[in-house]
Amino acid sequence: MYISNNPNNELEQSIVQVPDLVQIPDEIHEMAQKFQEAMMMYTCAIREVKTKLEVLNDELSVKNRRNPIEVIKSRVKKPKSIVEKLKRRGLPLTLESIVKNLDDVAGIRVICSFLDDIYEVADMLTRQDDVKLIAVKDYIKKPKENGYRSYHLIIEIPVFFSDKKQPMRVEVQIRTIAMDFWASLDHQLKYKKEFIDSEDVERQLKECADVIAGTDVQMLNIRKNIESRGIEIRK
Numbered sequence: 001m002y003i004s005n006n007p008n009n010e011l012e013q014s015i016v017q018v019p020d021l022v023q024i025p026d027e028i029h030e031m032a033q034k035f036q037e038a039m040m041m042y043t044c045a046i047r048e049v050k051t052k053l054e055v056l057n058d059e060l061s062v063k064n065r066r067n068p069i070e071v072i073k074s075r076v077k078k079p080k081s082i083v084e085k086l087k088r089r090g091l092p093l094t095l096e097s098i099v100k101n102l103d104d105v106a107g108i109r110v111i112c113s114f115l116d117d118i119y120e121v122a123d124m125l126t127r128q129d130d131v132k133l134i135a136v137k138d139y140i141k142k143p144k145e146n147g148y149r150s151y152h153l154i155i156e157i158p159v160f161f162s163d164k165k166q167p168m169r170v171e172v173q174i175r176t177i178a179m180d181f182w183a184s185l186d187h188q189l190k191y192k193k194e195f196i197d198s199e200d201v202e203r204q205l206k207e208c209a210d211v212i213a214g215t216d217v218q219m220l221n222i223r224k225n226i227e228s229r230g231i232e233i234r235k
């Protein structure tokens with residue numbers, strides 16, 4: 001197979017001096033195509049799980065007049081991160097190895113309003129008879145040492161393609177808005193840790209995580225108190 005360089009990109013041509021046509025060996029082309037196909041399958045798996053979550057949210061918003069889910073985000077793991085993770089774990093860099101060893105190529109993040117919504121959404125999703133629960137990590141009941149809180153599920157769902165029914169794994173992270181706020185900033189700050197007193201930063205971040213966890217409990221209690229007085233909570 002041949003790919004053509006962009007003739008308009010004069011700067012690139014003058015610096016790199018690549019020939020006009022680069023020949024790609026057939027086996028590399030075949031491998032790239034298989035990889036692309038696998039990533040397409042993960043994208044489809046994300047779409048299936050996302051639809052399940054959206055259906056649940058719509059149903060609950062009619063029944064309870066309140067949406068338990070604020071936002072659903074998703075991503076397919078970048079090839080660079082896939083390779084880094086396989087290397088870190090000393091695993092072979094093959095497509096078979098990706099499918100067999102990595103459970104988080106397809107990732108969905110569900111941001112809920114309140115703490116109890118997390119468990120309700122997780123229960124409703126895993127009770128569905130085409131959803132196979134592979135693993136659960138409850139970082140809310142047992143937070144990570146640094147204060148990270150979230151409810152992680154690895155599920156397997158069947159995805160129907162033209163010629164096969166393929167079981168696909170998806171990582172679902174469920175957390176409150178507050179937990180998401182902390183995790184997002186924690187993730188950003190981690191890149192700068194080498195430039196600052198990291199022990200102090202770790203301690204302060206942990207403190208923030210604990211304050212936020214307290215606020216989540218308080219918010220839930222406020223909602224329950226309002227509900228117990230028969231007042232409807234609407235969006």
Ligand code: GTP
Nearest residue numbers: 085104137144146148152173182183184185186187
């Ligand atoms: P990974 O190799 O990162 O996938 O970790 P793991 O396979 O041990 O799984 P785990 O359930 O611990 O974490 C999976 C994902 O949760 C990560 O990729 C992050 O998205 C998120 N996560 C876990 N720990 C932290 C943390 O301390 N801070 C933040 N911001 N996110 C975290």
Ligand code: MG
Nearest residue numbers: 104105107171
């Ligand atoms: Mg991960």
